Amino acid sequence: MFFAVAPAFAHDIPGEMRVHAFVKPEGQRLRIAVRVPLELLLNLNLPKRGPGYLDLPAVEESIPKAIAATAKEMLFFEDGRRLELTRSEGRISPPADRSFESFERALALVRGPRLAASTDVFWNQGYFDAYLEYPIASPQAGFAVDFHIAPGLRDRLKFDLRFLPAAGGVRAFEIPTAIGRVALDPRWHQAAASFVKSGFRHILDGLDHLLFLLCLVIPFRRIGWTLVAVVTSFTVAHSITLIAAAYGIVPRGAWFPPLVEVLIAASIIYMALENVLRPNLRWRWLVTALFGLVHGFGFSFMLQNQLQFVGDHLLLSLLAFNVGIELGQLLFIVLALPVLALLFNTARLSERLITAVISAFVAHTAWHWLVERWDTLAKVEWPAIDPATLALSLVLAVALGVLAWVLLGRPAVLRRRNAVARVEPH
Amino acid sequence: MKRTLLGLGAALAALGAALGVWQIQVGVAQADRGDRPRFSVDPFWPKPLPNLWLMGQVAGVAVDRQDHIWIIQRPLTLTDDEAGAESRYPLTGAATRTTPLSNCCKAAPSVMEFDRSGKLLRAWGGPADPGFLTSRCVAPSCEWPTNEHGIYVDHNDYVYIGGNGGPDHQVIKFTRDGTFIMQIGKSGAFTGGRSNNTNGDPHGRPLLGNPADTEVDPVTNELYIADGYQNRRVLVVDAATGLYKRHWGAYGQNPVDDTTITPYNPAVRDPNFRNPVHCVRIADDGLVYVCDRVNNRYQVFTKSGHFVSEVLYERDSLGNGAVWDIELSPDKRQRHLYNADGDNNVVSIFERRDGVLIGTFGRNGRYAGQFHWVHNLAVDSKGNIYTAEVDTGKRAQKFMPNESDHD
Numbered sequence: 001m002f003f004a005v006a007p008a009f010a011h012d013i014p015g016e017m018r019v020h021a022f023v024k025p026e027g028q029r030l031r032i033a034v035r036v037p038l039e040l041l042l043n044l045n046l047p048k049r050g051p052g053y054l055d056l057p058a059v060e061e062s063i064p065k066a067i068a069a070t071a072k073e074m075l076f077f078e079d080g081r082r083l084e085l086t087r088s089e090g091r092i093s094p095p096a097d098r099s100f101e102s103f104e105r106a107l108a109l110v111r112g113p114r115l116a117a118s119t120d121v122f123w124n125q126g127y128f129d130a131y132l133e134y135p136i137a138s139p140q141a142g143f144a145v146d147f148h149i150a151p152g153l154r155d156r157l158k159f160d161l162r163f164l165p166a167a168g169g170v171r172a173f174e175i176p177t178a179i180g181r182v183a184l185d186p187r188w189h190q191a192a193a194s195f196v197k198s199g200f201r202h203i204l205d206g207l208d209h210l211l212f213l214l215c216l217v218i219p220f221r222r223i224g225w226t227l228v229a230v231v232t233s234f235t236v237a238h239s240i241t242l243i244a245a246a247y248g249i250v251p252r253g254a255w256f257p258p259l260v261e262v263l264i265a266a267s268i269i270y271m272a273l274e275n276v277l278r279p280n281l282r283w284r285w286l287v288t289a290l291f292g293l294v295h296g297f298g299f300s301f302m303l304q305n306q307l308q309f310v311g312d313h314l315l316l317s318l319l320a321f322n323v324g325i326e327l328g329q330l331l332f333i334v335l336a337l338p339v340l341a342l343l344f345n346t347a348r349l350s351e352r353l354i355t356a357v358i359s360a361f362v363a364h365t366a367w368h369w370l371v372e373r374w375d376t377l378a379k380v381e382w383p384a385i386d387p388a389t390l391a392l393s394l395v396l397a398v399a400l401g402v403l404a405w406v407l408l409g410r411p412a413v414l415r416r417r418n419a420v421a422r423v424e425p426h
Numbered sequence: 427m428k429r430t431l432l433g434l435g436a437a438l439a440a441l442g443a444a445l446g447v448w449q450i451q452v453g454v455a456q457a458d459r460g461d462r463p464r465f466s467v468d469p470f471w472p473k474p475l476p477n478l479w480l481m482g483q484v485a486g487v488a489v490d491r492q493d494h495i496w497i498i499q500r501p502l503t504l505t506d507d508e509a510g511a512e513s514r515y516p517l518t519g520a521a522t523r524t525t526p527l528s529n530c531c532k533a534a535p536s537v538m539e540f541d542r543s544g545k546l547l548r549a550w551g552g553p554a555d556p557g558f559l560t561s562r563c564v565a566p567s568c569e570w571p572t573n574e575h576g577i578y579v580d581h582n583d584y585v586y587i588g589g590n591g592g593p594d595h596q597v598i599k600f601t602r603d604g605t606f607i608m609q610i611g612k613s614g615a616f617t618g619g620r621s622n623n624t625n626g627d628p629h630g631r632p633l634l635g636n637p638a639d640t641e642v643d644p645v646t647n648e649l650y651i652a653d654g655y656q657n658r659r660v661l662v663v664d665a666a667t668g669l670y671k672r673h674w675g676a677y678g679q680n681p682v683d684d685t686t687i688t689p690y691n692p693a694v695r696d697p698n699f700r701n702p703v704h705c706v707r708i709a710d711d712g713l714v715y716v717c718d719r720v721n722n723r724y725q726v727f728t729k730s731g732h733f734v735s736e737v738l739y740e741r742d743s744l745g746n747g748a749v750w751d752i753e754l755s756p757d758k759r760q761r762h763l764y765n766a767d768g769d770n771n772v773v774s775i776f777e778r779r780d781g782v783l784i785g786t787f788g789r790n791g792r793y794a795g796q797f798h799w800v801h802n803l804a805v806d807s808k809g810n811i812y813t814a815e816v817d818t819g820k821r822a823q824k825f826m827p828n829e830s831d832h833d
Contacts, residue, residue, distance in 0.1 A: 096581035
């Protein structure tokens with residue numbers, strides 16, 4: 001275990017650390033330039049001079065150790081096969097060095113002249129830079145990385161990896177340490193599988209979404225068309241906003257995520273209260289769809305950090321994420337319905353009372369969320385009152401009003417017309 | 427049907443009206459939009475400090491290459507009741523009490539590092555950091571100033587601190603985690619000015635006279651020192667060795683210590699810097715900006731000390747001077763120059779190219795976004811401005827650029 005971080009002094013709260021790398025398949029080799037903060041190499045105990053400057057000529061002897069430590073905890077794979085390091089070089093660079101802005105400059109730095117022996121590089125204020133080379137079968141193969149330097153740092157250590165595929169372009173990753181193997185250029189089935197898993201995991205982690213779902217299904221005793229319509233409308237609606245958010249069609253202000261979180265809490269309270277007062281099952285699909293739009297934004301926040309893993313398959317991955325969410329929801333419904341049915345059939349209480357009690361518990365929980373989230377929302381800075389945004393919001397509100405009026409008002413009109421039509425023959 | 431049509435008509439009319447209002451408002455907004463940048467305060471920056479800590483006077487602020495914000499504050503400036511949770515007051519010297527007074531607060535270490543969101547990442551240094559002055563910065567090689575003044579974090583993450591207490595004639599250099607590296611000058615070495623001293627300290631480095639502020643030129647690794655409250659010069663030393671490189675006074679002339687100092691006269695251009703020479707900043711194009719605080723002006727030089735121009739500002743300010751600290755906007759041309767005007771308690775904004783004043787923000791006061799003795803400022807790569815206040819101000823604030831107002 002070469003890598004470690006010691007909180008050196010009492011008041012130290014180590015900030016976020018980053019290991020930078022370029023990964024470039026070229027011909028029969030995978031070429032990697034990697035930059036590791038010296039703080040991470042604490043356990044190598046590099047030779048020092050003066051108040052703590054690295055003794056650069058003496059450090060040269062430790063370079064192979066540093067390379068071995070880095071390569072051991074940063075594994076590369078080609079089509080599932082672990083690659084073996086065959087060539088490497090390393091050096092120390094001062095903090096001000098900016099060479100890792102491009103692969104070529106990073107490479108030139110590692111291969112260029114070493115720092116003068118008199119250069120003052122403090123032991124924890126610089127970088128260890130290395131060039132690593134692995135033989136590969138084909139530059140078009142599927143590559144993956146398993147980065148697990150200092151796993152104890154978890155989210156505080158990020159691997160900033162820029163993958164330069166043979167076909168051109170740059171794909172950027174920000175991978176927390178020790179999250180397992182990550183495909184750098186996933187095939188469609190790899191992307192789909194990983195996003196189905198991710199969606200499934202996220203919905204089961206999202207207690208608020210599950211409680212909303214519970215409120216939706218309480219009044220239904222069995223799987224029927226109305227329930228299918230409700231669940232489908234929720235799915236379609238949240239898919240729309242989830243995909244829209246992934247394509248960037250979403251407000252960018254800091255106020256938006258807390259607003260969505262507040263609305264999600266509010267949607268649960270609304271649905272729970274409707275269950276208590278008078279479930280309107282006929283129009284539940286429509287209300288569900290409206291709330292589904294909000295929940296979709298909520299899902300998109302969960303998805304944000306995952307988008308780097310889509311490769312060339314953004315839409316497919318989004319759909320797969322949705323499929324994962326649906327599978328999670330179905331699992332929840334399949335588990336919840338029999339429990340509810342059992343409760344309704346065995347308890348000697350009226351259905352109305354049972355529904356009210358469950359809904360009240362849900363509403364109570366959601367109320368706490370609402371209060372907490374409102375606190376956050378109250379602290380965000382709203383955009384300056386910009387007349388354009390204000391007017392646009394007004395226009396949208398009016399347009400939505402018209403839409404709702406046409407959708408909800410029309411059946412009443414139709415009913416009246418039908419009534420007139422029935423009367424007319426007499 | 428008639429009702430439906432009526433409703434639809436009304437809705438469309440409302441839509442049309444709203445669109446009309448929108449168009450008019452957009453037009454007004456565009457006509458009103460000036461060229462000057464505007465800022466709004468972030469009242470939640472920094473986040474509440476841990477350990478019951480409370481800031482004293484904040485006498486310096488800097489932004490490092492990672493966009494972390496560093497401040498230096500003066501723990502000894504907390505009043506008895508402000509340091510109510512300390513079991514001893516004052517922190518140094520003879521105690522006037524040895525039991526806590528109240529539930530809050532305690533003095534914080536002098537150097538604090540925050541991220542852009544205001545989270546405290548690190549704190550060290552000074553009399554409020556237990557053991558720091560007995561194990562990590564030990565006199566006579568490392569003499570912590572009696573009144574901290576100015577902080578800078580260079581391109582290699584070294585931290586420089588000055589001081590303007592009576593005996594503070596030194597700049598000290600640390601690593602970012604507070605390991606002592608070097609001292610330039612000597613505490614208590616003299617009284618009065620030594621503006622032409624080049625090698626008087628025990629290591630052959632120059633003696634300083636209450637150095638106010640520092641900046642390192644990343645190209646040459648030279649440390650520029652605004653020197654200061656007793657000397658009247660800009661001093662340049664090697665940032666690695668601390669050895670003398672060059673110095674100059676107002677208009678690029680040799681500084682003079684022994685001229686009779688007459689009261690400031692708005693109608694006269696002083697041939698010398700007045701004390702304090704309060705800031706030095708280097709622009710990307712190589713121009714060096716120096717705050718001649720009480721003379722209500724900043725002067726511009728080349729890196730070798732040749733005078734380029736001066737900008738006069740609020741000439742009628744007769745208090746502590748109107749040019750306290752200078753920072754530049756982070757755009758490629760560094761188009762705007764910001765000045766902390768602690769006398770009039772605003773941040774003034776200049777066009778850097780011609781020194782034309784184009785606006786100010788803030789006002790005298792104690793609410794968020796207002797200032798009392800705004801002493802320093804620093805700008806991060808996103809254009810956020812961080813300010814530091816002394817006297818009874820005792821706080822740091824963050825101001826965010828209003829994106830929509832930028833050109």
